[in-house]
Amino acid sequence: MTAMLIDGKAAAAALRTKIAAEVRRLAAAHGLSPGLAVVLVGHNPASEAYVASKTKMTAEVGMRSFDHRLPATVSEAELLALVARLNADPAVHGILVQLPLPKHLDENPMLDILDPAKDVDALTPINAGLLLSGRAHLVSCTPAGTMLLLKEYVGDISGKEALVIGRSLLFGKPAAQLLLAANATVTMAHSRSKDLPALARRADILVAAIGKPEFVKADWIKPGATVIDVGINRVSAGEGKTKIVGDVDYAAAKGVAGAITPVPGGVGAMTIVCLMHNTLIAACAQNNLPLPTAL
DSSP: OOOEEOOHHHHHHHHHHHHHHHHHHHHHHHOOOOEEEEEEESOOHHHHHHHHHHHHHHHHTTOEEEEEEEOTTOOHHHHHHHHHHHHHOTTOOEEEEOSSOOTTSOHHHHHHHSOGGGBTTOOSHHHHHHHHTTOOSSOOHHHHHHHHHHHHHTOOOTTOEEEEEOOOTTTHHHHHHHHHHTTOEEEEEOTTOSSHHHHHHTOSEEEEOSOOTTOBOGGGSOTTOEEEEOOOEEEEEETTEEEEEOSBOHHHHTTTOSEEOOSSSSHHHHHHHHHHHHHHHHHHHHTTOOOOOOO
8 A cells, every 4th residue: 555645735835826816805905915024033044944935935925024033142122022013013914933042032921922913823822722712713834734634635534533743832732622623532642652652553643743753653553544744854864965854754654554744745835825824814803804714
């Protein structure tokens, strides 16, 4: 058996086209141009590449981009002052402070003052609580992208057993809530879970987001299960070169799974386009316009 490839690139391209059409409609009907502000602190190469991709797609869908680059030595007070200014700027509908921050900065004070209405990464306590209560409009981008892929490639997941490996605020916790909302039976696992392979073998949907390259082995996977690999890990490819791999041993797992996301080209491709979708939702909400229907 060879698993069906879950093509995140194709799904992201289709969603990007729909978002661009909606942005054009907003401009024509209401004179509204959604604006996204991205704040990058320091010079993390991975973060810089990610921010560049966000800026590029913002332009591609017709939104306004406001990029703020701060030195790694910036103080907490200076960062909070910038976030406060962006909160008050009516041209900015979405704010994303790229994480992780340098070690001397605590992300929690920033998340505490970030306007939840502009929190397009859905990390503030209010947006996390709204997700828990089933009332969220803004949902963390990578989990949202995961659910869109499951909807397209799997369909109804009601009653299926889902295992999420990883409990981060950015992915694991919101992903578990979204799977529960879709009526899956959800288990969360983490570094201290006992007999992780046995938990994995029960899962109809296995979601790996633990940040360890090729950690999930083929013999952990229930035959025919859907495997969602959220990991992005840079490893040696020999001769001084590197390559990107996921948290799942893809080469072996595709012979057991029923469907699987590649890395790259899977969930990661959905993350930035879902950020654009959140910015669109935020712009409509802040201007008392109907929220865009599911694209």
